[in-house]
Amino acid sequence: MLVLMLALIVSGCTLANRRQAITEETRAQAALPEGRGDAYLFDITIVRQGKKNSARLDVYQQGDSISFFARGYLGKGVMKGLLEKESLTVYFPTENEFYSGRLSAIVTDRCADSVRFEELILALFRKIPSLVEAAPEYFYLTATKETPQEVAYRLESKSCQGGIGLKYDFTGGRFALSEISYLSDKGDFRFEARRRNVRLNIKLPADKFVIPIPSTAARIYPRQ
DSSP, rough: HHHHHHHHHHTTTTTTEEEOOOOOOOEEEEOSSOOOOOEEEEEEEEETTTTTEEEEEEEEEETTTEEEEEOTSSSSSOOOEETTTTTEEETTTTTEEEEEEEGGGGGGGGGGGGGOHHHHHHHHHHSOGOOOOTTTEEEEEEEEOOOSSEEEEEEEEEESSSSEEEEEETTTTEEEEEEEEEEEETEEEEEEEEEEEEEEOOOOOOOGEEEEOTTTTTEEEEEO
């Protein structure tokens, strides 16, 4: 499910309607707690029906907020987003479009309507799956590797088709997410994210958690 969300966002929410909806600049801004956070850089590869797309994804987590910024390998900005416990906001600068709402609303599998994606993703960036209380509610968990320096898990959905692989390595005194992988049952879709760099427990600029949206942006609405 986590991989499905990332792939859908990077592809531009192609399963939604678009309408002009705002008349002035708005923004998504996290209410950050005092303290420090983590910064990740992932290389992402998406293969859909034989077509390959690549991007880099910067991820920043502080408290119950994750901001993310994707760009193509030519440096062109393709996505800015903010994920919080009950909402997701994503802005696509190239298309000048944005989505704001629950993550489950843009997932195509209706069996996932009750999944608290936002809370799961926030938790899976902080803890290994076996320590995430909500994970067994939605997934069958299988530990595929357990060593002092690296752990890996396979998460199979209890209600929808498909599953994901997650790897964590021990760095900075804790396990940090290092790889995400997904391969569809039919083999026509593959997603991989490999961590290029990570910095844990650092001071993060507050503007990393602010997503300005121009007044000219068209709002993306999920199809009913």
